[in-house]
Each structure stands twice: as structure tokens, then as C-alpha cells.
Amino acid sequence: MNIALIGFMGSGKTTIGKKLARQLGWTFLDSDGLIQQKENCSIPEIFAQKGEVYFRECEKSVLTEVAELKKVVLATGGGLPIGEDNWKILRQSFFTVYLKAHFDELFLRITGDPIRPLLQKYPTKNQLKELYLSRVDWYEKAHVIIDTSQKKLERIIGEIIERARPFYTNQN
Ligand code: S3P
Numbered sequence: 001m002n003i004a005l006i007g008f009m010g011s012g013k014t015t016i017g018k019k020l021a022r023q024l025g026w027t028f029l030d031s032d033g034l035i036q037q038k039e040n041c042s043i044p045e046i047f048a049q050k051g052e053v054y055f056r057e058c059e060k061s062v063l064t065e066v067a068e069l070k071k072v073v074l075a076t077g078g079g080l081p082i083g084e085d086n087w088k089i090l091r092q093s094f095f096t097v098y099l100k101a102h103f104d105e106l107f108l109r110i111t112g113d114p115i116r117p118l119l120q121k122y123p124t125k126n127q128l129k130e131l132y133l134s135r136v137d138w139y140e141k142a143h144v145i146i147d148t149s150q151k152k153l154e155r156i157i158g159e160i161i162e163r164a165r166p167f168y169t170n171q172n
Contacts, residue, residue, distance in 0.1 A: 004094035010109035017075035030075035047117035067093035098142035
């Protein structure tokens with residue numbers, strides 16, 4: 001089985017995921033990276049040239065592929081867990097971890113980032129906060145919710161391993 005890290009942009013999915021995978025001796029993958037490889041195109045280019053709907057189809061297809069693998073830590077794009085279709089796959093093949101943080105903290109981390117096309121679609125802090133709020137219920141479906149606010153990386157990883165252990169030791 002696998003672990004999927006979910007959460008809003010800036011929640012640390014990639015940083016935490018890489019380190020978590022190293023500690024577990026698992027493979028690290030990230031959905032944006034897989035999409036970029038397949039499409040041979042950056043995320044902003046995919047959004048600009050093919051549109052968000054196309055990007056979401058790519059997300060679903062890489063999620064389906066990763067679900068077939070084992071011992072993968074997957075860092076998901078912030079919009080991947082939105083919708084029942086992707087949740088069905090997540091629930092079936094992944095132990096899901098929501099990396100929760102205060103919106104203000106997330107906003108500080110992502111603001112001005114040119115590789116996040118949604119910052120153009122939601123250009124104000126309020127618009128972005130509405131997007132965040134509209135997603136929280138989906139994120140909270142995760143098996144565990146880890147509050148990352150003011151925690152060191154090591155502690156966050158320790159908590160994830162502790163909570164996920166019963167899941168992956170039962171499945172192997
Ligand atoms: C998105 C988040 C991004 C990336 C894309 C769309 C979103 O990933 O998938 O720009 O819808 O929240 P990160 O969460 O890694 O920034």
C-alpha cells in the first residue's frame with residue numbers, strides 16, 4: 001500500500017514526502033512531477049495551453065497509475081483530493097494524511113510563486129482563502145490530520161510514521 005500526503009498549496013507535501021519516503025525506505029513521487037514528465041511541459045504551461053480541466057484529467061490518470069504501485073509516498077497537488085472520483089482511488093490504495101496549516105501561514109509561503117497558476121486565477125488573499133475553505137471538507141476526509149503549525153519537520157514525520165504504522169504493517 002501507499003501513503004498520500006494531501007493539503008493546500010504550501011502545506012509542505014513535497015518536503016515532508018521526500019523525507020518520509022527516505023525514512024521508510026519507500027519511493028517518493030509527486031503528482032505534479034509525474035504530470036510534467038508525461039506531458040513534457042511545466043504545470044503553468046499545461047494550465048495556459050490546455051486548461052485546468054485537462055490538468056485535472058492528467059491528475060486522475062497519474063493517481064490511477066500510482067495506485068497500482070506499492071510502498072510509494074505520493075505528494076499530491078492541492079486540488080487532487082477534490083471530488084469523489086479521486087477519493088475513491090485514494091481511499092482504496094493509500095493511507096491518506098492531511099497536512100493541515102493555518103491559511104495565513106500557507107498564504108505567506110505561496111504568495112508570489114510563479115509556478116502556481118492558481119495564484120493568477122485567485123489573485124487576492126480573500127479569493128484564495130475562499131478556495132481553501134471550499135476544499136477543507138475534502139481534505140478532512142483523510143485517515144489522519146496532522147497539524148503542522150509550528151512543528152519541526154522531524155516531529156511531523158515522526159507523527160505520520162506513528163499513525164500510519166498500523167496501516168502499513170497490516171497490509172504488507
Ligand atoms: C494546485 C496545486 C499545485 C498544482 C497546481 C494546482 C491546486 O500543487 O497541482 O498548480 O489546485 O491547489 P501544490 O499543492 O503542490 O502547490
